[in-house]
Amino acid sequence: MLCLQQKKLAYANSWRGTRMKIRTKRILILLCFIVTLGACTAEENKTQNDNENGTIYSADIFAMDTYMTLSAYGEKAETAVSAAVEEVNRLDTLLSVSSEKGDIYYINQNGGGQVSEETAELIIKAKKAFTETDGAFDCTIAPVMEAWGFRSGNFCIPEAEELSELLQKVDSSKILIEGTEVLLPDGVSIDLGGIAKGYTSHQIMEIYRENGITSGIVSLGGNVETLGTKPDGSLWRIALQDPENTEEYFAVLEVADRAIITSGGYQRNFIQDGEVYHHIIDPVTGFPAQNGLISVTIVSKDGTLADVLSTSLFVMGTEKAVNFWRQHKDEFDAVMMTEDRRVLVTEGIMGVFTPLTNDSVEVLS
């Protein structure tokens, strides 16, 4: 096994960028803490601004290993955003592989056990996704994620032998679940990283609605979900990051009431000997998926589904992903970029898609 010391590691641009942002953000949060003592905490930065659309209330937080911005317009925006922040922190604990107080940590440690109804429902959804995507989405990928060091940050290229042994434990059909009782036989363990943020943004939209919000938007590390339109009735404009130049954007989508969730190998990775190793694993090989797609954005009313499918289609690769969309046309739309920079856009969103580059655009029908 080839493990890298973290300090010697050559980070990919996006990852290094994230770390620099973390440092800058920490300084900002610290300043905020000193200047307005009590008005913000070390983990949360809240702002209220008036613009042409009225008053927008926002919170910037770090949770689920990523930066998040939660925003809402309207009278009860502050209450709604504060409740949403609490919800993010609750779900982070409940669903994370490393949070000792959470369900997933508990069942992974004990080969199963009793979980909350909510966790049980998510595991059932993940199992269903495993079947429907023909194994591309596999939440039992946990031991392989760990072997690559994506949990600890101590990145490794595992030996082929180690990988093939670990892959024996990767099979969502082995998860047994009855009611809220989960059984994980044969050393199987669960990682809900491919579904948790989509579920979380869906929950935030529920909280916004309960608080009477009709206009809101969240970005959970680039996973976006929108409620209604902007207060002036215009559509939200969501820019899609260029997977090969993360400072730039390759397209804009205009939407209302939609989740727009992207998976890309640029989002979390490490470089060794000039090779990029990213965090979306092909369950067949145990290696980072390299099946022709470098970015997959899913547009759907259902945030949880959009998150599952962004990971799944990325793993499937171009041909299978296109076929999968053709069989599920009425459930979602997609924008995919291939490694030779062809941009594939499904027909349902062509009218709200604006390219920002000269890359060739193909409409899928």
Ligand code: ADP
């Ligand atoms: P992000 O978490 O950056 O938004 P994704 O939604 O694509 O990106 O999810 C990637 C995460 O999903 C990984 O960090 C890991 O926790 C988990 N994962 C990786 N490969 C798979 C897979 N084949 N099926 C299900 N989950 C996966």
Ligand code: MG
């Ligand atoms: Mg996902």
